[in-house]
Amino acid sequence: xxxxxxxxxxxxxxxxxxxxxxxxxxxxxxxxxxxxxxxxxxxxxxxxxxxxxxxxxxxxxxxxxxxxxxxxxxxxxxxxxxxxxxxxxxxxxxxxxxxxxxxxxxxxxxxxxxxxxxxxxxxxxxxxxxxxxxxxxxxxxxxxxxxxxxxxxxxxxxxxxxxxxxxxxxxxxxxxxxxxxxxxxx
Numbered sequence: 073x074x075x076x077x078x079x080x081x082x083x084x085x086x087x088x089x090x091x092x093x094x095x096x097x098x099x100x101x102x103x104x105x106x107x108x109x110x111x112x113x114x115x116x117x118x119x120x121x122x123x124x125x126x127x128x129x130x131x132x133x134x135x136x137x138x139x140x141x142x143x144x145x146x147x148x149x150x151x152x153x154x155x156x157x158x159x160x161x162x163x164x165x166x167x168x169x170x171x172x173x174x175x176x177x178x179x180x181x182x183x184x185x186x187x188x189x190x191x192x193x194x195x196x197x198x199x200x201x202x203x204x205x206x207x208x209x210x211x212x213x214x215x216x217x218x219x220x221x222x223x224x225x226x227x228x229x230x231x232x233x234x235x236x237x238x239x240x241x242x243x244x245x246x247x248x249x250x251x252x253x254x255x256x257x258x
Contacts, residue, residue, distance in 0.1 A: 085123065088136050091139055091143055092126075092139075097148075097156065098155075098156060099126075099155075111123075122135055123135070126139055128152060129211070130214050130215065130217075130218050133151060158211060159215075159219065162215055165204055166229045168204075169200070169202035170200075170231055170256060171194070171200065171228070172201065172202050172204065172229040173190065173201055173203045173204070173229075174203075174204050174206050174212075174227045174228075175204070175226040177207065189238055190228065190241055193241055194228075194254070197251050197254055199251070199255065201254075206225055222234060222236070222237065225237070228240075
């Protein structure tokens with residue numbers, strides 16, 4: 073026979089997905105059954121005992137009941153465009169230049185040791201790049217962590233794809249792979 077509770081849980085998640093799809097909201101999902109640690113940890117973190125949980129731009133909106141309420145009151149479309157707008161903004165920034173560095177400070181004035189080091193390494197390759205100062209935009213600073221699934225800065229993007237942070241850039245340089253990566257030859 074079917075596990076009553078299991079199939080019910082599934083249907084809550086399914087309903088949530090249907091609502092989001094109906095509103096044309098772009099979202100990514102994480103299967104909490106695949107990671108018990110995340111499953112338990114998120115309950116504590118969000119102070120929300122059940123699943124599914126919907127987050128928009130890093131903020132917990134709530135579960136299915138709340139999403140249904142928001143849908144009924146017409147507020148769902150105002151909650152989620154914020155995330156879509158942020159995602160569009162991030163995509164635009166990431167693709168602003170073929171090589172894009174998100175850092176603390178800028179080329180002239182790095183505001184942290186890691187950012188300074190990564191700039192020195194990229195400068196040594198002679199490849200053109202643009203920088204974005206995450207300290208000037210809290211929304212981008214938080215949003216990009218979620219978007220790229222990368223918790224720290226600096227973050228280096230080539231042709232819209234995340235390469236990684238300082239450690240990865242150092243490694244690429246030591247392996248002689250940095251220049252081809254920056255030129256998008258990989």
